[in-house]
Amino acid sequence: MSVYLHGLSTALPPHCLSQSEVQDRAALIFGDTYPQFDRLSKTFETAGIDKRYSVVPIDWFSQDHGWADRSAAFLTGAKAMFIDAAERALTDAGWTGADVDTVVTVTSTGIATPSLEAQVFSEMGFRDDIMRVPVFGLGCAGGVSGLSTAQAIAAGKPGSKVLLVVVEACSVSFRSDRLQKADIIATVLFGDGAAAACLSTAPKATGNVITLSTGHQQMWPDTLDIMGWDVDETGFGVVFDRSIPSFVSQEFAAATRGALTAANLNHADIDRYVCHPGGAKVVDAIEDALHLQQGALNAERETLRAAGNMSAPTVMFVMKSVLEEKKTGQMMACALGPGFTASFLPFHVSAEAA
Template sequence: MTRIAGVSGVLPPHRYRQGELGAGLAALRGGTGDELALAERFFAGAGVEFRHLMFPLERYGEFDGFGQANDAWLEAASELAHRSAELALRSAGMDAEQVDVVVSTTVTGIAVPSLEARIASRLGLRQDVRRVPLFGLGCAGGAGGLAVVDEVLAGRPGGVALLLATELCSLTLQRTDVSPPNLLATALFGDGAGALLAVGEEHPAAGGGPTVVATRSRLYPGTERLLGWQVGASGFGILLGPDLPELVRLHVGEEVASFLAAHDLKPGDVGSWVCHPGGPRVLDVLGEELCLPDAALAPSRESLARCGNLSSASVLHILRDVIDQGPPPPGSFGLMLALGPGFSSELVLLRW
């Protein structure tokens, strides 16, 4: 089975309190009194205390259209991806030349060649490294990327794989959009990156991370307009249906229970929950449907408060936090869970 040998999470330098961001973005946007009041309500109820941005807040008013924002994303995302990869390699005690496969996921910018190709030489990856760039999994990309790593290493049992999740959500800012979905997204999402080193079951590296027991991907039909991007001249406009929490209630609790039951487990048998912090209401619904104690989702809520929703990178930050707090007992189970566009879910069963 695939073993996680190292994991990292990095944040950009500009840290703001949620109230500072609300006021600063309101100044950039303008809008009526009613629109500003609605924005303030979303910011206050997002469960976010701080967020990190790649650029100073005042610079976001200077970007004129998608081209300039994406150019800034290319430079900044390459820097964050490189930093997160270096930290993951260091935590695993490995060199970049040992990496056989690199999987990279993002949904906040477009790069051709893709991010992992842009940092390959600087990082020290081999020229024959196998690259698997992913785009479009959104917030599910970190868990979905780990599932891809697991499948790749099943065919390379002595191999090493690097997963990169790099998201600069701030550069998707739609300043003129005062719709509730955009205001909510503006209140939730932050910038950050994560990386993970994994080895196949025949690789001699030890590492204190868990093994991947099983994975499951699921698409829910008829939900394509619930969550995703509406791409236009100004870039990525958010699609975010108001009934997302209820669809989580309808589908995801049952999906998790079914997935665990296939391995003779119940939610109560899972000691570590690595759940993407899609928002406070989504976490509330997950906790209710799975009958979880408050402590189970505490790492997700703490990550949301500390740096906001980092899209695909969030689950790697949360997994790092779980490991840093002291590895769970040997033999105990963990579950990584993320929801993404489609509407879709990605589940990864872990065991320490």
């Protein structure tokens, strides 16, 4: 059963933070307490990021925060981004909230119970019989894994309409108390954002035909300490190991071959890999691992430059950018996340018939 993409959107929170502004604020916070900060601060300039967006203003980061106010900031910001992204995707698809049969919500940067799609139920105009599928903990792989989950649900319920919303507010997990290198690198890289997609087995009436195939994942044993969260009394603490670029160089090609084989494809069939840009070094490592021409992933670099690493939704920003360039052919979305996991989704773009 073919599943088609009917709408795709992105959304950003209101506070735009330039990389230089973040670097200056980080120097005020870390400079006198973290001996290695001067050395690590150079990564602000080499990270390939010009700006990112936050659900909270920059002064928020100079104050102490615990679970209660972090959760409040997450809930306020994530709800606003959910509504913004979802409404844009629905408009793109020509749907309304009442048309949606299933909503899949992906996040890893905050906890809400009832989950986010219930929190915005009235504003979105969802029906009272909507199926809710909240997914937590996929991290940077959440965009591709979320698309795969939504694709499987749509394929399993032919004719139904599935809305995927991926929301991350990485900023509210900022930590100045742990004084770990990972916290500095997180400050360099991460921002907030959301994306949404509308899927159905009913073909699109107009525009390019975007067909989503079955997703694929690979998980490596004994890699739990590469990426994720530590959880303590203050909140989430990022786990972000320096080995990620080298791990990509060593393991990603074989994982990609496995995903291609599962989809009855090979490397020569792929017109465009659409990748999560975890960082500038990770993008370089993916190009190298897949033997891509240098610069082949420039949409990934531009997304990183314009909005930072937003975790799960970032790959959907890249996907939107690639589709807006009118690229066609066989593509493969891919991302790496906690687990340690590689997530893949083949999709095909056919030009609108003349």
